[in-house]
Amino acid sequence: MKSKLWFLSSLLYCLCTRAQLPERLQVTADGHYLQYANGQPFFWLGDTGWELFHRLDTAEIKYYLGNRARKGFTVIQAVVLAEFDGLRKPNRYGQLPLLNENPATPNNAYFTLIDSTISWAMQRGMYIGLLPTWGDKVTKLWGEGPVVFDTTNAYGYGKWIGNRYRNHKNIIWILGGDRPAVNDSGDWRPIWRAMARGIKEGTAGQCIIAYHPSGGTNSTSQWLQQESWLDIHMFQSGHGSGHDVACWELVRRDRQYLPAKPTLDAEPNYEDHPVNPWPKWNPDNGYFRDYDVRKQLYRSVFAGACGVTYGHHAVWQFMSAREEAVNYPDRGWMNALDRPGAFQAGYLRRLIAIHGALNRLPDLSLILSGQGEGGGHMEAFRDAAGTYLMVYLPIGKSLQVNTAVIKSAQLNCWWFNPRNAERTSIGMVKQTSAVTLVPPATGVGNDWVLVVEAHP
Template sequence: MSLNIAENQRSFTKEDKPFFYLADTVWSVFTNATIEEWSDYLDYRKMQGFNVLQINMLRQWDASESDLNLQPFALLENGDFDYHTLNEAYFDRAEIMLKMAVERGFVPALVLLWCNYVPDTWAEMFQKGNKMPFECVEPYVTYVVNRFSPFDPIFLVSGDSDFPTERANSYYLKALDIVQQLSPASLTTLHIQGRLREIPPAFEKHKGLGFYMYQSGHNSQFQHVAHEIAQHFYHKSDIRPVINGEPCYEQISYSRNVYGRYTALDARKAAWQSLLAGGGAGITYGAHGIWSWHKKGKKFGIVEGEGFDSPYDWRTALRFEGAWDYSFIKYLFEMYNLIGIKPLDIVLNKTEEIRAAGNENTLILYVPVNTKVRLSINVQDYKFTTIDLAGKRFAQTDVSVQKDQSVLDMHSFESDVVIIGTK
């Protein structure tokens, strides 16, 4: 059963029930993971409650080194792809892997054209050749859609893409048109470059585009865009669900070779701020070692890419604590009926870091650093609970109300919290 857009255009449904999009980033599994590894991975993420898997249909340009030597196309003498000749064995294996995922209840989200396969994109500075000829886009996309649409996937038409020229855009438009023509029930989106907040009108107005996906990314100077871009897309005149499809990955280093790595707290903060600022349809998690499917002793950074420090072995990365934080987010959103929740401008504190959202019966606040929270509304009809996100502990919450304003006192925890008020 394929995913659908809810009536309010702000979230998803599956089998007529609200669906919280909780994805993991596994771009490189088709080229790097053995079938046995894939099975173990799927079982673990299923246990945690993940329900979407974001996968690159082709070879991820900055994947870790692999012994499997799996290529989606035949190779030319110089090592470039012969885009006119599909490697059927590669796609046979991908079909087996998708069948395993779907049988466990996952929705595949398949990237059709990562930016390095398209001319003129920002990837050109790192990889000038080996681009897909435009005449190969239609047969390739047609093949993929016809072969894999029975798995009810989401199609991510682009991967990490800017939209620099008409030539580059024509690749993505052609792919989007083909998906809509051949599999109109399939949801589509664009996985766009980090911090990008505008897509060309040809895509924004395209009736085949199902939802907005952005990435707040891995640059340590710009983590505030997690909530800024969510808010931006939420207020678009063409209303669609909004997903942060690539917040900072847990334990990935800061991009541009800056020293430091993102912790579980950093990843959690990016998630909550995205969700409450307009991206309330769901969220994507990433672990540094899973997305590139890294194995200890193998090379990383074969393509220079954005300058990241070494990943963890995928088996270690699979068990990072932050994935449980994201699992807990899904649990709370389902338990409190928060899916697709509306952002609210009710926080009087002089910071954008504290986020608020609500629906008819519930208010929710994310407070990354402990302080009194001042609200511009009277909340005397609500009963509040403070949830310690590091320890998963629930506490009663004191609130004072004066006229049309309210104050939630400091809590007793030492990390970030969400405060949920119910009528």
């Protein structure tokens, strides 16, 4: 029996949006997830608003934040020294971030808009994933630059900006800015290390820090695992390698490192982004749509990530008539805010909240038959207490599930539809250790989550 969309959405929204303003975040004791300082679970549902401070005015920022808050987003990833000529092109109020392009002389007038944005996000229950700079200001490689940082001024800038926001509890610091920390051209870890040290000193240690790398199979775990300042691993499965990049394998790899640190895909394929490989990126092969996005969001989270970031190709750049389009967006940013994938990202967070975000144990052994490859690859997790399990099926098909992990003679089984948040009850199923089930609709485009729960 199908429950109505409005009923499930309302119920789950209440479950995952408690009436509390953001507070300091911390890594859980097992090292894999994030929680509030009071021990309540925190699920990272991010949106890439990279050019937020650089391209929008106050009314537009409030409109954007309100839209994302209503959909259940918890983190907005935005850049202080922006990618697109961020040192030389002023914000909407005619202000540049640095005087004479010098990190030692920040322009206070530019930062007042950032101050306000952080407060507006707080009022809406959201965190700002704050990038002090885009990576081309540390190592150009590509982009506009210019490179302005060395170890000395990176430390000074980090300490200055850390001190400015030391009393703001809703900041997650993100270094990197779409650049590797190390490659064949050089090793920039000393600069990032200096900036991180400055942030830690400026905030009196009251900070949590991640690093956003460039796209591909690299993760911060490969360069920064032993860096004491790094709290959260990130990778970017990205938009440059076609469909179904194995983001779940990157999560699995990161979870094996010790000491354990949370990990997440901080930039999967953007909704409405051209599919063609980088650097061509033209529309000849079509665009990633909501189905492509859902598959990546669900599979990385079900593989054990502490959350995931959604992104839209027009929104990250805030494409409008006053900006030059980057890589063929097919609509403007305001038109893009309510695309299907943005709603569906919120459904994922709400689904996870039903049983809590902190007790998830990824476990592919739950899938006894029906597993696929690439676009058909399934992911599954359970809890240690044996009360429930979930399996994500990117393609609707028959599967056999190992239910022996559920400590109950009777199983409550149901299907969750990631496209619209509808719930379809299968009913009570007798525990037989191996249960075969078929979703309500099958084939490509019909993805599902199977939920199996112990009967009270």
